[in-house]
Amino acid sequence: MKKISIICLLFFIGKTNLFAQSSGYRLTDSFHIAGPGGWDYIAVNKNKLYVSHGTLVNIIDKNNGDSLGEVPNTTGVHGIAFDNELNKGYTSNGRLNNVTVFDLNTNKILAQIPTGINPDAIFYEDYSKKIITCNGRSNSLSIIDPVTDRVVDTIALSGKPETAVSDGAGKVFVNIENRSAISEIDMKSLKVENTWSIAPGKSPSGLSIDRKTKRLFAGCENKMLVVLNAENGSVVSTPAIGEGCDGTAFDPALNYVYSSNGEGTLTIIKEISKDKYDVIENVPTKRGARTLAVDPLTHIVYLPTANFKPAVSGERRPPMVPGSFQVLVVKKK
Structure with a gap:
């Protein structure tokens, strides 16, 4: 019985790895831009x-x-x-x-x-x-x-x-x-027709939309993407995202929702149906990459950021390294 159990367990692990989801996105390049400023x-x-x-x-x-x-x-x-x-x-x-x-x-x-x-x-x-x-x-x-x-x-x-x-x-x-x-x-x-609470989401920053399914995607301060029905204001899903989101985007060709997180990740979420959303993966980017743009033709994601000096106690954000401003390029390999 023990041998059979071990074999079954190994088979299950193998199948889990085999069907593990991946978006295929990876950080492939960065475009450096001269000059100071945020x-x-x-x-x-x-x-x-x-x-x-x-x-x-x-x-x-x-x-x-x-x-x-x-x-x-x-x-x-x-x-x-x-x-x-x-x-x-x-x-x-x-x-x-x-x-x-x-x-x-x-x-x-x-x-x-x-x-x-x-x-x-x-x-x-x-x-x-x-x-x-x-x-x-x-x-x-x-x-x-x-x-x-x-x-x-x-x-x-x-x-x-x-x-x-x-x-x-x-x-x-x-x-x-x-x-x-x-x-x-x-x-x-x-005129403002309605104002809807997005609880349990807090302090929404990034916002995007799927016009076909009429769903809104709000990236929130409490590491949550609130998916809202744009027809009646009901919250239909709250998949987890990374910390420090300041931008979201939707790619209708791939049915992907993207959340750019200042912690240094890009959360990629698959729209399975209008009310079902699965987190595919959190692609490593760089600290500070909190906003984004998705090219609808190539599906490449671009994220601005910089390199940072060590944080000083009491500072809201660590100072950036002069001359390190850049645009990250994240695309399917």
Whole structure:
């Protein structure tokens, strides 16, 4: 009986290893970018990466990291958005309380648009064809018409907006970080229709969406990805993620949800069905790699970070090593 039990156990272990899941993603390269300053969001547009970097946006080739230019004078820049029909790019400048408009071909500055206080996340909303900023200190959204490059409306919120996404059919969803909630906005009326608690999730930061299944993916401070039904606000799943998430993304071709974690991991979650989600693996990245962009064409994940000096007691974050700013390249091997 003992021999049979041992044989069965070995067979079970073998089968477990045989069917162990792997995303195939691995850290394969890093693109080093000169200059001081912190960072926040990164964005992919066609063959270029746009990387927020302190007082400017670095533009690099997504294939090899070669410098292709920069957008200057964007102090406190958080995010970058694009209106490819009008050939314009937009940066949210948190310390200047404005948005910079630039030409996507020449990088020439076209306009500076005043917004709410501390514009953070920014994105192109394809239903209304507007640019939207999340104003972190004025608890509002600025709605920008890219034809006139003017703020045409402001939507008041119940708390601090962190990130927003669109379902492409007239609804925008916003993480309300300090209330651990998500607000639903109707882009026809420009009114908040619902604000849903995401408990047990806390302090949502990154937000992404599967438009097909109508599911929202909110990366939370308490190492949890909250999957929310975008039609009624119910929490349908809470898979575990790494610590320090500041960005999530969804790849509809692979049905993968990604969470970039400042601890130095990339959590990859498989959407099995609209209400079932399995963690595939936590791919090692580097400390500080807390935001991300996924190329929808190549499925490559890009994450900005730097090297850090030893932490000093009392400091919120350890100082970065000068000249070590970089973009990590994580792709399937």
